[in-house]
Amino acid sequence: MIATNTTSPSLRPSPCPALIFFFRARQGLGLRLGALKESAILSTMNNHQHEHYMSRCLELASQGLGHVAPNPMVGSVIVHNDHIIAEGYHEKYSGPHAERNALQNISQPSLLSESTLYVNLEPCSHHGKTPPCADAILEAKIPHVVVGITDPNPLVSGSGIQRLREYGVNVTEGVLEKESKELNRRFLTYQTKKRPYIILKWAETSDRFLGPLDGQRVPISCKESQLLSHKWRTQEAAILVGTNTAELDNPQLTARLATGNNPLRIVLDRSARLSQNLALFDGSTPTLVVTERERSSLQGVETLSLPFNSSLLPQLLTHLYEMNIASLIVEGGGYTLEQFVEQDLWDEARIFRSSSELGEGTRAPLLSTKLLTSSTSSGTDTLAHFRNKL
Numbered sequence: 001m002i003a004t005n006t007t008s009p010s011l012r013p014s015p016c017p018a019l020i021f022f023f024r025a026r027q028g029l030g031l032r033l034g035a036l037k038e039s040a041i042l043s044t045m046n047n048h049q050h051e052h053y054m055s056r057c058l059e060l061a062s063q064g065l066g067h068v069a070p071n072p073m074v075g076s077v078i079v080h081n082d083h084i085i086a087e088g089y090h091e092k093y094s095g096p097h098a099e100r101n102a103l104q105n106i107s108q109p110s111l112l113s114e115s116t117l118y119v120n121l122e123p124c125s126h127h128g129k130t131p132p133c134a135d136a137i138l139e140a141k142i143p144h145v146v147v148g149i150t151d152p153n154p155l156v157s158g159s160g161i162q163r164l165r166e167y168g169v170n171v172t173e174g175v176l177e178k179e180s181k182e183l184n185r186r187f188l189t190y191q192t193k194k195r196p197y198i199i200l201k202w203a204e205t206s207d208r209f210l211g212p213l214d215g216q217r218v219p220i221s222c223k224e225s226q227l228l229s230h231k232w233r234t235q236e237a238a239i240l241v242g243t244n245t246a247e248l249d250n251p252q253l254t255a256r257l258a259t260g261n262n263p264l265r266i267v268l269d270r271s272a273r274l275s276q277n278l279a280l281f282d283g284s285t286p287t288l289v290v291t292e293r294e295r296s297s298l299q300g301v302e303t304l305s306l307p308f309n310s311s312l313l314p315q316l317l318t319h320l321y322e323m324n325i326a327s328l329i330v331e332g333g334g335y336t337l338e339q340f341v342e343q344d345l346w347d348e349a350r351i352f353r354s355s356s357e358l359g360e361g362t363r364a365p366l367l368s369t370k371l372l373t374s375s376t377s378s379g380t381d382t383l384a385h386f387r388n389k390l
């Protein structure tokens with residue numbers, strides 16, 4: 001759904017001096033000329049063009065995956081006469097926002113007053129780590145802004161768009177809304193559910209086992225799937241496994257086969273029985289141990305003490321939210337994955353299915369086939385993708 005609005009309510013907040021100048025310049029003759037220019041621009045832009053430029057914003061934004069969390073991934077393009085004259089994206093957490101980067105990259109600032117700025121997320125209106133982008137757009141005298149989705153962050157939540165409209169900027173909303181939501185599903189879940197976006201990931205045999213009963217470590221997925229798993233690790237803020245998996249498989253849970261950041265390693269260790277010799281405690285990258293004990297004797301780890309009852313996972317997720325962890329990938333084992341599924345605490349599941357058989361072992365969780373969204377090849381495996389509550 002696309003909505004455009006140019007209303008200018010009579011009540012306005014106190015603007016900064018540059019904005020007062022801009023606003024006054026838009027009164028009288030200035031306003032009439034400005035309005036003429038805006039309507040000319042709007043009449044020449046159709047939905048197809050809006051979608052074309054918004055899709056470029058999404059493409060740019062996606063380069064922030066794994067670098068900007070818990071911030072959203074945002075891209076912006078500035079268009080003049082159906083040509084992109086500048087573009088930018090939010091490149092790293094605490095760095096400049098997409099709109100500022102796009103404005104920074106402009107070579108002919110005189111064109112800005114006849115241009116349209118596209119951005120996949122509503123421009124911010126608050127002073128965070130950087131000044132408000134809505135003000136930067138107003139100061140640049142851009143008459144038309146096209147937005148993908150509004151920002152659910154309570155500090156913004158429509159006020160960025162409202163601020164632009166209050167100063168006479170024409171704002172078109174809802175362009176590629178579905179795609180914009182999809183790209184920022186981690187951020188939107190983190191903001192609205194006050195917990196990380198949860199991805200369950202496992203590899204299962206064709207007879208649906210995760211591993212053998214004797215505790216031997218048996219690789220199930222193929223090399224291509226393992227490389228993909230490591231790439232996925234660079235995209236999420238944290239990774240979690242249960243106690244038995246840490247003990248039996250001795251995983252490193254790093255992204256060493258890919259290029260990018262390691263996620264925070266999290267391991268459940270109710271009775272503090274895990275040995276210091278495990279790879280998870282090698283100090284190569286931070287590890288959080290969740291235990292029922294007051295403290296863990298493990299060296300070089302952070303400890304979180306929580307009661308191991310039915311509220312363990314909700315409490316843990318609240319802690320992760322408070323630690324600014326916007327996404328979590330859960331990599332097993334069976335019991336741990338099952339707890340997330342039973343408590344309906346998951347958003348996405350990625351399952352590698354190999355052609356091998358085990359006959360018996362640790363059962364893989366079973367998800368409703370109604371939630372299956374795609375089934376593709378990954379080397380010799382099949383990769384099944386599920387979404388919770390489509």
Ligand SMILES: NC(=O)c1ccc[n+]([C@@H]2O[C@H](COP(=O)([O-])OP(=O)(O)OC[C@H]3O[C@@H](n4cnc5c(N)ncnc54)[C@H](OP(=O)(O)O)[C@@H]3O)[C@@H](O)[C@H]2O)c1
Nearest residue numbers: 202203210211242243244245270331332333334335336339
């Ligand atoms: N194929 C794959 O993708 C894959 C991935 C990982 C693991 N695996 C395999 O899976 C097997 C291990 O799975 P598993 O089911 O035995 O063990 P697991 O899920 O790794 O660990 C289970 C243990 O973790 C603790 N725990 C986990 N979630 C809890 C919760 N919500 N509340 C309370 N305690 C919780 C409990 O420890 P306490 O008993 O101390 O309370 C529980 O017994 C191994 O064979 C491993 O190789 C396969």
